[in-house]
Amino acid sequence: MDLAKEFLSLKRKLFDKLYDDLNSKQREAVYSVNGPLLILAGAGSGKTTVLVRRIAHIIRYGDAYNSSYVPDWINEAVLEEMKKAADYSKDDLAAYLIRFAVDRAPAWSVLGITFTNKAAGEIKARISEIFGEVSEEVSEITTGTFHSVCCRFLRMYGDKIGYDKNFSICDTSDSKSLITDCMNRLNIDEKNLSVKSVQSIISRAKDKLQTPDDLLSEAGQDIKIKKVAEVYSLYQSRLEAQNLLDFDDIIMQTVRLLTEHEEVREKLQSKYRYISVDEYQDTNYAQLKLTLLLSGKYRNIMVVGDDDQSIYKFRGAVIENILNFDKNYSDTKIIRLEENYRSTQTILNAANGVISNNKGRLGKTLWTQSEKGELISIKKLPDQVAEGKYICRVISDTSVKEDLSFRNFAVLYRMNAQSRAIEQALAKSAIPYRVLGGLRFFDRMEVKDIVSYLNIINNPVDDVRLKRIVNTPRRGIGAKSFDVASTLAAAEGYSVLELMRNAKKYPAISAVAAKAMQDFCYLIDSLKEYSYSHTTAETIAKVIDATGYGEMVADIPERTEREERSSNLEELINTAGQYDEDAEDPTLSEFLEEVALVSDVDKYDESADAVVLMTIHSAKGLEFPVVFLPGMEEGVFPGYQTIMNPEEIEEERRLAYVAITRAKKRVYITHVGSRMMNGKTQMNPISRFAEEIPAELTERTEDEQYGAFTRNRAAFVSTGRSIVNPSSSYTRSSVYSPFSSHTKSAKTTPQASEKLDIGDNVIHSMFGKGVVLSAKEMGGDILYEVVFEEHGLKKLMGTYAKLKKVN
DNA sequence: AGCTAAAATGTTTTT
DNA sequence: CATTTTAGCT
Numbered sequence: 001m002d003l004a005k006e007f008l009s010l011k012r013k014l015f016d017k018l019y020d021d022l023n024s025k026q027r028e029a030v031y032s033v034n035g036p037l038l039i040l041a042g043a044g045s046g047k048t049t050v051l052v053r054r055i056a057h058i059i060r061y062g063d064a065y066n067s068s069y070v071p072d073w074i075n076e077a078v079l080e081e082m083k084k085a086a087d088y089s090k091d092d093l094a095a096y097l098i099r100f101a102v103d104r105a106p107a108w109s110v111l112g113i114t115f116t117n118k119a120a121g122e123i124k125a126r127i128s129e130i131f132g133e134v135s136e137e138v139s140e141i142t143t144g145t146f147h148s149v150c151c152r153f154l155r156m157y158g159d160k161i162g163y164d165k166n167f168s169i170c171d172t173s174d175s176k177s178l179i180t181d182c183m184n185r186l187n188i189d190e191k192n193l194s195v196k197s198v199q200s201i202i203s204r205a206k207d208k209l210q211t212p213d214d215l216l217s218e219a220g221q222d223i224k225i226k227k228v229a230e231v232y233s234l235y236q237s238r239l240e241a242q243n244l245l246d247f248d249d250i251i252m253q254t255v256r257l258l259t260e261h262e263e264v265r266e267k268l269q270s271k272y273r274y275i276s277v278d279e280y281q282d283t284n285y286a287q288l289k290l291t292l293l294l295s296g297k298y299r300n301i302m303v304v305g306d307d308d309q310s311i312y313k314f315r316g317a318v319i320e321n322i323l324n325f326d327k328n329y330s331d332t333k334i335i336r337l338e339e340n341y342r343s344t345q346t347i348l349n350a351a352n353g354v355i356s357n358n359k360g361r362l363g364k365t366l367w368t369q370s371e372k373g374e375l376i377s378i379k380k381l382p383d384q385v386a387e388g389k390y391i392c393r394v395i396s397d398t399s400v401k402e403d404l405s406f407r408n409f410a411v412l413y414r415m416n417a418q419s420r421a422i423e424q425a426l427a428k429s430a431i432p433y434r435v436l437g438g439l440r441f442f443d444r445m446e447v448k449d450i451v452s453y454l455n456i457i458n459n460p461v462d463d464v465r466l467k468r469i470v471n472t473p474r475r476g477i478g479a480k481s482f483d484v485a486s487t488l489a490a491a492e493g494y495s496v497l498e499l500m501r502n503a504k505k506y507p508a509i510s511a512v513a514a515k516a517m518q519d520f521c522y523l524i525d526s527l528k529e530y531s532y533s534h535t536t537a538e539t540i541a542k543v544i545d546a547t548g549y550g551e552m553v554a555d556i557p558e559r560t561e562r563e564e565r566s567s568n569l570e571e572l573i574n575t576a577g578q579y580d581e582d583a584e585d586p587t588l589s590e591f592l593e594e595v596a597l598v599s600d601v602d603k604y605d606e607s608a609d610a611v612v613l614m615t616i617h618s619a620k621g622l623e624f625p626v627v628f629l630p631g632m633e634e635g636v637f638p639g640y641q642t643i644m645n646p647e648e649i650e651e652e653r654r655l656a657y658v659a660i661t662r663a664k665k666r667v668y669i670t671h672v673g674s675r676m677m678n679g680k681t682q683m684n685p686i687s688r689f690a691e692e693i694p695a696e697l698t699e700r701t702e703d704e705q706y707g708a709f710t711r712n713r714a715a716f717v718s719t720g721r722s723i724v725n726p727s728s729s730y731t732r733s734s735v736y737s738p739f740s741s742h743t744k745s746a747k748t749t750p751q752a753s754e755k756l757d758i759g760d761n762v763i764h765s766m767f768g769k770g771v772v773l774s775a776k777e778m779g780g781d782i783l784y785e786v787v788f789e790e791h792g793l794k795k796l797m798g799t800y801a802k803l804k805k806v807n
Numbered sequence: 808a809g810c811t812a813a814a815a816t817g818t819t820t821t822t
Numbered sequence: 823c824a825t826t827t828t829a830g831c832t
Binding site: 145247414416474476616641678 | 808809817818819820821822
């Protein structure tokens with residue numbers, strides 16, 4: 001009796017001891033294993049840690065902490081031993097406590113949904129770390145984004161709702177071209193109804209799980225929506241006929257699968273006993289429905305989120321999902337994590353100052369034990385060029401003065417277009433940098449083309465991809481012939497490729513074109529055959545060769561373009577080779593899925609020593625010691641489209657909150673007097689979000705280049721900080737750059753293909769001076785990424801590029 | 808069919 | 823302004 005009581009108390013103390021690096025709220029979250037759990041986690045409050053530790057806890061100890069079960073082998077001796085265990089090392093204690101485990105969950109019963117694929121990988125890596133080895137078990141945990149997890153389900157059971165296992169995913173631009181096609185077929189004039197808006201209305205409808213009929217009935221008298229519903233209906237039937245899913249379908253069709261097929265739902269509900277969802281504030285209705293379905297049996301669902309960081313409304317995210325979580329799940333336990341471990345007090349107070357202007361928040365007060373830190377620097381510059389130079393100068397100054405490597409700096413902006421001016425400045429001052437976003441690797445034309453071939457090999461009814469590459473390189477199947485073929489195909493109920501195989505039967509197709517079509521089919525046949533017995537990388541190489549695409553690229557007259565494209569194709573083969581190596585059971589189909597679902601941040605490599613540039617959206621979940629926020633102007637951030645709409649302004653403000661809270665030590669806000677946008681010069685006032693930061697937390701200066709003045713809004717700024725020092729080193733930002741010490745002594749070491757290391761300074765005959773950013777082994781050669789002073793980031797092959805090392 | 812040159816057009820954020 | 827679409831020519 002007393003024995004039992006003492007045992008339970010000792011047991012809990014030992015667990016508290018095991019997790020003594022967490023705060024009490026975090027521990028409570030880890031222990032809350034069963035039942036619905038909502039964690040309201042402020043920025044930098046260690047939510048990922050909690051997520052990871054909780055999953056590890058569930059697998060290792062189950063509900064051991066809360067359970068009042070007393071094993072019959074408990075006696076005085078055991079209690080004595082337990083008292084001693086308090087002094088064990090963490091590892092020993094962790095191992096010791098396993099004997100008290102109650103109702104442990106097998107790793108395969110855990111599902112963790114994250115916002116990026118990268119985060120999914122990190123969760124597994126961190127759990128492996130906790131378990132002390134890369135165990136077989138950890139790999140059985142299912143982690144991924146909503147999209148990747150749903151794809152997995154659809155590959156398994158998609159046939160039940162009419163999808164072949166080899167379905168392909170079409171991205172936004174593929175789906176745009178299909179919608180355009182549908183609108184043409186329905187004789188809808190693009191002038192009255194833009195493809196873009198149709199696409200977005202359809203997408204939002206799918207986020208809400210609306211079918212074309214649902215949309216139509218919702219339309220009422222709205223002619224525009226009625227038209228869209230008509231397009232949606234055709235678009236959807238064509239997607240289905242081609243075994244294609246767009247991004248929204250991946251979720252929506254999974255929900256349909258789980259709704260319509262009880263046996264599948266039952267199977268998955270029973271399998272996933274423990275479900276966690278990260279970044280819950282950015283889920284849409286379809287995703288909410290999905291989590292409700294999956295967690296329907298056990299109701300062991302934990303969601304983590306922060307209503308102040310909801311920034312994906314444009315993608316259908318509904319903040320109500322997190323606000324009303326406890327209404328969807330009765331007896332929800334709510335835990336708030338409000339202690340911030342990331343930022344200085346100044347940064348935190350600045351962020352709080354901004355976000356407090358929003359209404360309708362759940363409300364929370366972030367606090368930190370860390371020091372005050374430095375003031376937020378707000379600087380006005382004449383234009384974007386000066387803005388870029390200024391950022392470079394601060395980076396080079398700070399990196400030297402404080403011995404900070406470049407990876408500690410991030411430049412976060414509202415839109416991708418802002419990156420250009422900053423990139424140029426960085427390239428000039430030879431600061432190594434990396435740009436995430438903008439044109440994704442897989443969105444490059446040549447990469448998309450080859451991937452389209454692969455998609456056709458994998459899923460021959462994919463007419464969208466077929467249209468894209470049927471005449472690239474030219475093979476005499478022009479737009480007109482293809483049009484005729486697809487009209488015939490639609491009439492006869494074939495896929496276009498099938499029809500092309502028998503093109504000669506149709507008099508409407510010219511004999512020349514028919515011959516070319518048949519040859520094309522044979523080409524695809526042979527590639528398909530080849531793919532059965534070869535790796536993905538080999539297949540890609542074969543595609544590039546056999547289709548004549550490689551030759552076409554080799555014949556590009558302009559040198560830079562030719563090199564750029566061929567190096568992209570090499571990189572594609574390289575990526576596939578990596579995939580072949582890493583994947584358990586590599587298949588073309590799975591490779592294509594990965595290609596479709598990777599995001600930019602997934603490829604962000606923290607180990608590369610380079611300044612990183614990305615949008616604030618991409619930076620969600622990341623942190624950096626020093627953060628630059630350029631373009632803090634009305635009309636840029638908040639964007640001019642949002643200024644009239646209070647709701648959208650609130651979303652922009654949340655974005656500003658996310659931006660500021662990325663920083664650990666310092667924030668540099670810049671705004672410019674005149675900015676070139678869309679060919680026009682604009683004079684934007686400083687962003688309201690910068691003004692909302694309490695004045696005493698800021699240090700405001702204006703660059704003196706065009707005369708002007710310096711003013712301190714903060715009356716009592718302690719002086720002495722010299723990072724912002726307008727006149728001295730302004731013109732030459734490369735003073736502290738990696739090149740500076742080499743520019744005078746230009747003694748080069750002429751060696752054809754010596755091995756280069758990361759950080760080496762090199763000279764290229766074409767591009768001039770640069771720094772090696774990364775080196776990757778690739779088919780007996782080495783692929784270097786080099787940032788050049790004048791030309792920015794280039795990818796070069798070791799043997800081919802004739803890079804000379806400079807000392 | 809395919810090329811070139813002129814015209815139109817669009818501009819947030821992303822899986 | 824920078825990309826994409828179209829018209830007109832070969």
